[in-house]
Amino acid sequence: MYRKIVLDNRLRIVAELLPTLKSVTIGIWVNVGSRDERPGEEGLSHFLEHMFFKGTRSRTATQISREIDALGGEMNAFTTRETTTFYVKVLDQQLEAALELLSDLFYRSRFEPKEVEKEKQVVLEEIRMVQDDPEDLVQELHMKHTLGSHPLGRPILGQAPRIQALGRKDLVSYVGSHYDPERTVIAVAGNFTWKRLESLLARYFSASHKGVAVKPSRRPPEVRGGVLVKRKSLEQVHLCLGLQGLSAGHKDRYAAHALNGVLGGSVSSRLFQEVREKRGLVYSIYSFLSTYSDGGMTTVYAGTRPKEVERVVEVVCRELKKLRTNGIDAKDLARVKNQMKGSLMLSLESSHSRMSKLAKDELTQGSHVSLEQMIGEIDRVTTDQVYRVAQTLLDQRCLAITALGPIPANSLQAFAS
Missing domain, CATH: 3.30.830.10 (Metalloenzyme, LuxS/M16 peptidase-like)
Structure with missing residues (x-):
């Protein structure tokens, strides 16, 4: 059974009840990815994905990791050329704990400067890992060769000099301009009750947008030979x-x-x-x-x-x-x-x-x-x-x-x- 709900802040929720399962998966999908980065922001969408897990006002990065392990679940995130996604999968009885944790990360991450500097090294290692994997590297080269200067042709991870230059101010500004509720979808699938799910989502995800949203500006790609x-x-x-x-x-x-x-x-x-x-x-x-x-x-x-x-x-x-x-x-x-x-x-x-x-x-x-x-x-x-x-x-x-x-x-x- 499928339902769509729109909260007062215009955030969309799409959910499917699967009563035969004992699990539930919640994903926050933001309609912003590497193609939406402006010059000087290359790699910022992916870097932000990492930083949401590095501490909130009430949890350290270690506490976040321990808490999801204690729930017996899985939490992760990924960035594509058009979206950034954060998700958690838990047993159905852990639904509220999972939603509260996701909400805390999504709305109250601190992006502390010392954590930003540490995470730069992690992302730089990720970039080096692609350079050492020829199957990944040729596909990255192929995107740039085929699409030229189009934003879709850029590597999602960005380039080392851009990553090294990022600071906390860049992250906060990017969230403020792109993480608008109207560009956000929460998807839920698994075993739950509709009344409780709607109540919990309204409690944890009804925050209003505090930044100045930038209207998405995308142009179609053209494949070059x-x-x-x-x-x-x-x-x-x-x-x-x-x-x-x-x-x-x-x-x-x-x-x-x-x-x-x-x-x-x-x-x-x-x-x-x-x-x-x-x-x-x-x-x-x-x-x-x-x-x-x-x-x-x-x-x-x-x-x-x-x-x-x-x-x-x-x-x-x-x-x-x-x-x-x-x-x-x-x-x-x-x-x-x-x-x-x-x-x-x-x-x-x-x-x-x-x-x-x-x-x-x-x-x-x-x-x-x-x-x-x-x-x-x-x-x-x-x-x-x-x-x-x-x-x-x-x-x-x-x-x-x-x-x-x-x-x-x-x-x-x-x-x-």
Whole structure:
């Protein structure tokens, strides 16, 4: 059972009762991420996510950690290019304690200067960790290469010089200008009673906004083609091939997911079968969709030996061309539909995943989309619709290729349009 509630301060609450569970997950989703940072603020959204756990007016960072452990639950946060999320998952009888703790962090964090300085070192280590992970690094390089100066192309973590320059004043100002109740959604999924939930949420989350809210200003991204090679001493060359994508709420999004499933979304996909199983050129190859409020990307990732790079790119481009020219047949469509429905239903078996879906639906579409509605949308996808989407998304005239590893800088220029 689903309900939406809007508090007097305009904060939206979306909740789903799942009485068969013994857990409840609460998430605070703020519609602000790395793309909303202005020049000089790069990495601030993610840094703030860390700082909310570093002490409030009534709790130290250690007390916060001990308290969530004592509840037998899980508390964490994450930042994306468009949202910042704080969540807690506990047993249903711990609902009030969890809400009070989340409220304390969200409204009364102190951002003490000494904690800011300590956390800078933690985030700098996180940045170094990405630099040491070639699969993460090539995807970060690929976003910047493909989207250029667009804010979506920036790394979520920011760059070391910007992080080192941050101070408490920057954090307080950013919260005041972006953490407006109208840009905030609280999602709750699990076992609870409606009357008690509404009472607790009104008690702990009815605070008014104290800052001067900045109106969101976002412009759609534009995918650019071309080749970028970054030389690095590695055993493999890590590749990303990027193409056009669709926005999160686009009417053809289910067809795009079906297309991606056939292309590289599973072990039965064309890329996995052609590049790995038939030719043994890679260990890892897959494709995925990146969807945002106003645009998106389709990306293929692969890791291979330096001498096989051009062959891998050639095979991938050939499969892209086949799909764009011929589309998929009824057998492919039936298989990928079953795969999509199975993945969807299995992914929604926990209160955490249900909570995430509630929030994403509200933020991207402004309404709840039931599991039955999603299954119906998948069932309505046709081969003609997938073919039409392939015409748009798999146009290699805007193909962007990013390579990281020990290969010459001009080795992939032949694939540039």
